[in-house]
Amino acid sequence: MDVRIQQSVVANLSARPQPIEAGPFVIGLDPGTASPGINYATPRPGAPITSADVTALVKAFRAAGRKPRLEYVTSCAPRLEALLVVAGFAVEARHDYLVCSxxxxxxxxxxxxxxxxxxxxxxxxxxxxxxxxxxxxxxxxxxxxxxxxxxxxxxxxxxxxxxxxxxxxxxxxxxxxxxxxxxxxxxxxxxxxxxxxxxxxxxxxxxxxxxxxxxxxxxxxxxxxxxxxxxxxxxxxxxxxxxxxxxxxx
Missing domain, CATH: 3.40.630.30 (Gcn5-related N-acetyltransferase (GNAT))
Incomplete structure (x- = not known):
């Protein structure tokens, strides 16, 4: 289920008015607001990610005039948090997600x-x-x-x-x-x-x-x-x- 949920987040961000492909990441940009809760990135599940990818992601956010921010299912990119912390990112929150059928x-x-x-x-x-x-x-x-x-x-x-x-x-x-x-x-x-x-x-x-x-x-x-x-x-x-x-x- 983790992969399926993460794929849905990728699809949601890809449908934003101005999505940006940044290596293994998708940034969902909306020109109508600068809110970090709407303009954020997520990794493609299972994609290999390097520190260079994180650096490129930050540059893409800066070029777009938006705050670098990510939301993602942790199991789909288990090594990503450590790379982000080294790059200066700080954890905002850890949430459980809930599912209904x-x-x-x-x-x-x-x-x-x-x-x-x-x-x-x-x-x-x-x-x-x-x-x-x-x-x-x-x-x-x-x-x-x-x-x-x-x-x-x-x-x-x-x-x-x-x-x-x-x-x-x-x-x-x-x-x-x-x-x-x-x-x-x-x-x-x-x-x-x-x-x-x-x-x-x-x-x-x-x-x-x-x-x-x-x-x-x-x-x-x-x-x-x-x-x-x-x-x-x-x-x-x-x-x-x-x-x-x-x-x-x-």
């Missing part, structure tokens, strides 16, 4: 007073992004580039879902990237603070995952950033499967 998915009831909806208009997309930004501690606003990014995800076969109150307010939501070889990453699961502790995060996660499987995906995966989110994902059928590393050069 169609037979494991549990669909919890949607909390009363909420509806799951796929955003269609620019207003709806901006509301979803703003709610996600607020939930993750940023300003609750969305740029034109942010909206265009989610529109591109949807047009390529990805999924975006927003949770809407009876009054029409966006309480949260999430996304999934277009599946590649039957695999898709679920990300951005967020609920605004005043709507938490009602089961909404689980309903959003299951709603996105169920739509992926209905469209033919075989595997959905995600990462848990806290014990609370870990419990949410496990309740709807996700199980820890492997390790991922976030590492960057300031």
């Amino acid at each position: 169609p037979g494991a998915l549990t669909m919890p009831p949607l909390p009363d007073g909420f509806e799951l909806r796929e955003p269609v208009t620019e207003f709806q997309l901006a509301a979803l992004i703003g709610a996600q930004n607020e939930a993750f501690g940023s300003e609750p606003v969305a740029s034109e580039a942010d909206v265009a990014r989610v529109q591109r995800l949807q047009s390529d076969g990805g999924i975006a879902i927003m949770a809407v109150t009876g009054s029409g307010a966006c309480a949260g939501g999430g996304q999934a990237v277009p599946p590649n070889n039957g695999v898709s990453e679920v990300a951005g699961i967020a609920v605004r603070e005043q709507y938490r502790r009602r089961g909404l995060a689980g309903a959003v996660t299951a709603g996105i995952t169920g739509r992926l499987f209905a469209a033919g995906a075989e595997v959905a995966w995600l990462e848990a950033s806290s014990e609370d989110s870990w419990r949410v994902y496990e309740r709807v059928g996700y199980r820890p499967t492997g390790k991922r590393l976030y590492i960057a050069l300031d």
